[in-house]
Amino acid sequence: MTIKISGPWNVATAMASEDEIRGIRDLSAPATVIDLSAVTMLDTVGAIAVCRIQGWLAESGAVEVTGANDQQIALIDQVLKVDAEPIPQRPRPTLIDRVADLGKWAVGHFEEGRRLVGFFGEVCVVFTRLIRHPSRIRFTSTISNMQSVGLNAMPIVGLLAFLVGIVLTFISGDQLQRFGAGILIVNLLGIGVLRELGILITAIIVAGRSGSAFTAEIGTMKINQEVDAMLTIGLDPMEVLVVPRILGLMIMLIPLGFFADMIMISGGAIMSSITLGVTFSQFIHQFKSVVPIQELWIGVIKTPFFAFVIAMVGCYHGLQVSGSAESVGQHTTQSVVQSIFLVITLDAIFAIVFSLMGI
Amino acid sequence: MADSVERETVIRITGLTTRFGAQTIHENLDLDVYKGEVLGVVGGSGTGKSVLLREIVGLQPVSSGRIDVLGTEVTSCGADAQQVLRQYWGVMFQEGALFSSLTVAQNIQVPIRELTDFPQVVMDDIARVKLSMVGLPPEAGAKFPSQISGGMKKRAGLARALALDPGLLFLDEPTAGLDPISANQFDELIKGLQSSLKLTVFMVTHDLDSLIAICDRIAVLVDRHIVVGTLDELMKVDNPWIQEYFRGPRGRAALAGKERN
Known part of the structure; x- marks a missing residue:
């Protein structure tokens, strides 16, 4: 059986169209072909939607995409290529992480205080140097x-x-x-x-x-x-x-x-x-x-x-x-x-x- | 250029004048950008290349004249029309201009999130496709802008500009600050994307190599006016700055590089 999709498949429409197709529950025979020949416009989101439909249908057998022009094929290939490599998620902070953060915060403030005292010392040194050489003070x-x-x-x-x-x-x-x-x-x-x-x-x-x-x-x-x-x-x-x-x-x-x-x-x-x-x-x-x-x-x-x-x-x-x-x-x-x-x-x-x- | 008459115009600038106080930057400037071409804009420092780009995308008011983009007059159209227009173009700024509080993937998703309420899975799919289009690894998506290199920031900025699959792409000095190898790769990336996505590219640049490598036509801002043509046409223009630009040592080197390829 062939699913023929048509019209623009873009950021504004593709997701709704995908839901619509998923909504057809009683497919009389397993679909094997998705026909894109009537698609007027396909953007990245559209290509993702097509690939998602393909993946969903593929549970009951291989599915072929036909009727796409070169540009559309390139876009779909691009989507299929990245499908395998997910963006790694940042791990959620655990309780231990939060306690550790508190510790880091405290130590950070202590270090900050130390650096400020260090800077105070530096300022004192420069001031004593300038008292001995007052000509180096920038008066202007x-x-x-x-x-x-x-x-x-x-x-x-x-x-x-x-x-x-x-x-x-x-x-x-x-x-x-x-x-x-x-x-x-x-x-x-x-x-x-x-x-x-x-x-x-x-x-x-x-x-x-x-x-x-x-x-x-x-x-x-x-x-x-x-x-x-x-x-x-x-x-x-x-x-x-x-x-x-x-x-x-x-x-x-x-x-x-x-x-x-x-x-x-x-x-x-x-x-x-x-x-x-x-x-x-x-x-x-x-x-x-x-x-x-x-x-x-x-x-x-x-x-x-x-x-x-x-x-x-x-x-x-x-x-x-x-x-x-x-x-x-x-x-x-x-x-x-x-x-x-x-x-x-x-x-x-x-x-x-x-x-x-x-x- | 007989064939250019029939080509579809994407950007049309007519009689543009820009003044900052007493200083005139552009005077009565006309420029057409055709669909599917890569136009490189060059000019000395302070000739208003970036100002021109900012005027076209509506970031800077013009003193007089009109600018039409995709048939809409940007200089006078209302906020709603501008909002619609913004979906059809993408802008890449010099340093990428990524939002520093968001990860790279979230940066790419910002324009889409403004427009839709897709589930996160689809958003991540989109981000992954865009990252792969601009040649960034998926791991880069989870990083913050401060954690990636300058070249990667530019690529991420390009990915964000491409988020809504725009037909028109503005690039502000895409290769500035990159090493020659990265700059070449970036040129190839733009060229590749331009031909696969059928983009119209308006590119402000200083880089002679990328001008020669990827631009179909070149617009030179000189003496408050603009001179447009292909490389060969511009070589024949009798203007000291243009001659110096293309025939100076760097220009000769870039041209020689082109012939070698």
């Missing part, structure tokens, strides 16, 4: 970095600091007023912002803004082989790329943190005059009497450390980039997560140390 590059991480960050840092100041005053002022102690908002703002919040918020914004930029910039250079080119010319990427960024951020985070402090307290002052009825002159008078200048120093002293950590982690991840553009994205994410984590950890350590020192 440092200044340019100071502009991009400091000056250009002022609008966003200022805006966010202002908003945080307003929200802080609004939320806590409401509570203080229940005790009739609205004026204490000055103590809260003065000490809270100067000691902790102003600097911490600035550091987090800068980690997201500049730390990620460092990773992306250096990472892209790494992919373009610019870093390799530097090495072959005899330039040290640590001196050319890393030091100006760390130095620039360490210098600029001090004024940037101070700027954020001032804006945040101004935001608080404006909000307290509106909602708590604390006038500006009352605010300043109270501020002078309850907030010692020491609070400002406690906050500002932390900024170079935060800056160092952010810039170092950003540069480290930039230099870790390898291979593809995908790697830049991964390392940028890691860089931001790690630098924010380290900034907050460092802040906690500072808090402990200061409290042990009794200040």
Whole structure:
């Protein structure tokens, strides 16, 4: 018996046609021939469908394909050729694999930490070398970095600091007023912002803004082989790329943190005059009497450390980039997560140390 | 070329002008690509070869002029018409442009998956056939793009471009970055696929050897215009860049190689 198929057998129709043929259950006699002479179009999917029908019918005896033109024969041969060699499947992960993955993950993080400490050591070595030969510090590059991480960050840092100041005053002022102690908002703002919040918020914004930029910039250079080119010319990427960024951020985070402090307290002052009825002159008078200048120093002293950590982690991840553009994205994410984590950890350590020192 | 008048036109470009700011890349450019031919597009760096390809496949807007592909004007047709058109062409990018989060087999299946809901068995069959067409072993199907070599990426990219059995194939520098042996094999692969699948191929290339080996006609982008013809015709064109291109040391070497074969 002959099965004669016709019309287009392509990606849009072939599978439906194949099902239709399989649906004919009561073939009166076993089919031995598939006739393609009326097929108007046969693409790869069509050829696969024909071969599948052939394989299905072949269970009850050999089946011949006839009526195909040369191009169709070539296509069917191509399909038959690969039939024998399946694509190997990836093995499904077992429970042991998953446990092993957890172990690898943990060890990976440990290794990562070790490499970061190693990089810290490298940075220290380069810095000591540069202290002995200050002429090798790239001043132009440092200044340019100071502009991009400091000056250009002022609008966003200022805006966010202002908003945080307003929200802080609004939320806590409401509570203080229940005790009739609205004026204490000055103590809260003065000490809270100067000691902790102003600097911490600035550091987090800068980690997201500049730390990620460092990773992306250096990472892209790494992919373009610019870093390799530097090495072959005899330039040290640590001196050319890393030091100006760390130095620039360490210098600029001090004024940037101070700027954020001032804006945040101004935001608080404006909000307290509106909602708590604390006038500006009352605010300043109270501020002078309850907030010692020491609070400002406690906050500002932390900024170079935060800056160092952010810039170092950003540069480290930039230099870790390898291979593809995908790697830049991964390392940028890691860089931001790690630098924010380290900034907050460092802040906690500072808090402990200061409290042990009794200040 | 008397016979070309009767041939079916697949791509027709009329009065195409491309400007980037004040810079004019193409000026009033006309080009016809006929069914079943391999057209090689050459030109110096910055003459807009890849831009031309991107304009034809609708990735780049044109400044003025019109481009018809398979009777549809790509420059002004709506999104639906473009979507239909995309089933009839395949594009292979320079580095393969494989989706890095998918395996090679999944990459090949992407265009089919968009269009159908075939069972996985059939999908795997299709991927295997395409892999074998471009000369990749079945094992390559389970690998991720980052795990295979540059030459294999190009082949996989070609397999993806061929996923829907298109009649029209765009190749952007198919042999760039390959060693001479792989480049020759790639040329032969394209030639073989072109004749067995009756493809029309639009190929941007820098490679003189592949131009001479597989192109029926050559289009040269020079001075914002295009000069089209067979190799022999172009050799006679009186333009310093074209003369330098084909008669320079590399051109002579490639031509000598052709005569030896």
